[in-house]
Amino acid sequence: MNTNRILVVDDEEDLCEILKFNLENEGYEVDTANSAEEALKLNINSYNLLLLDVMMGEISGFKMASILRKDKKTANIPIVFITAKDTENDTITGFNLGADDYISKPFSIREVISRVKAIIRRTANTTPQDNTEQISFNSLVIDTIKKRASIDGNEVSLTKKEFEILLLLLQNKGRVFSREDILSKIWSDEVYVLDRTIDVNITRLRKKIGDYGKYIVTRLGYGYCFEYE
Structure with a gap:
């Protein structure tokens, strides 16, 4: 079983539940939030990966990512944008904000799980083995x-x-x-x-x-x- 924690932030409640159900079946601990405002009240730095929708209320996924990247405690948490905004400019904006991946809707659950596993595996590989600071x-x-x-x-x-x-x-x-x-x-x-x-x-x-x-x-x-x- 994985001990990695994932936060899914999307204003579509049904989508959040679908992602939560399938990722938990893979052994991850998953929390959901239906807005950036709700997510920012959580202990973000306790998560190993964030799945963020771009088009949300007053605080978009891009804006939330920008906020997190400016905070030393959350600056290096892997972020994957999940969004219907799939133009080249949107993708470039996402990666310029430090996104680790960008998945366009509609998508398959298998695709999301595959990318999540790849990013968590990669970030685990760059963690010092002896935990020295x-x-x-x-x-x-x-x-x-x-x-x-x-x-x-x-x-x-x-x-x-x-x-x-x-x-x-x-x-x-x-x-x-x-x-x-x-x-x-x-x-x-x-x-x-x-x-x-x-x-x-x-x-x-x-x-x-x-x-x-x-x-x-x-x-x-x-x-x-x-x-x-």
């Missing part, structure tokens, strides 16, 4: 609780994906990760992402961490690793 290399420090990276005590501004890539490589010094490995661990395997996306994120990450960028080594034909003498 900090991982460091010289003056480069990653705070796994606050989700921040710093060099010489100065915070480095990283996107969520850049942070997770750095964490993955630093946690596994010397291990080479292929692009496919990184995609499966950092991106949901239900989202289509080009290999080039990995290269772009690595390039930006190297620049942001300055002299430490040289330790992110490219192994041609294999992938990337954090390597030092």
Whole structure:
């Protein structure tokens, strides 16, 4: 049985109940809320995943996600938008808000369950195995609780994906990760992402961490690793 907790937020009560029933059958603990206002009264940071409808009352799913991303306690909780708004601009807006996935209505329950499992599996894989709060290399420090990276005590501004890539490589010094490995661990395997996306994120990450960028080594034909003498 899974111990992961999921919050479903949608103004369609019937849909909430259907999702709740099917996700609970998969072993998840599921709560529902019929508005963002109702959801925000809950202890959001106790959930492992949020399923948010976009088109709700005064506070839309997008607005709720923005609120959560600005709060350190809830900034890194995985979010999946479930919505009838499926234009390219809507999808881009969702991902720019830090969404982990975007499912368009109508959808199959099997599809939702598959994506939920993929995201929870991925986020579990990026959790430090020894539950330490900090991982460091010289003056480069990653705070796994606050989700921040710093060099010489100065915070480095990283996107969520850049942070997770750095964490993955630093946690596994010397291990080479292929692009496919990184995609499966950092991106949901239900989202289509080009290999080039990995290269772009690595390039930006190297620049942001300055002299430490040289330790992110490219192994041609294999992938990337954090390597030092």
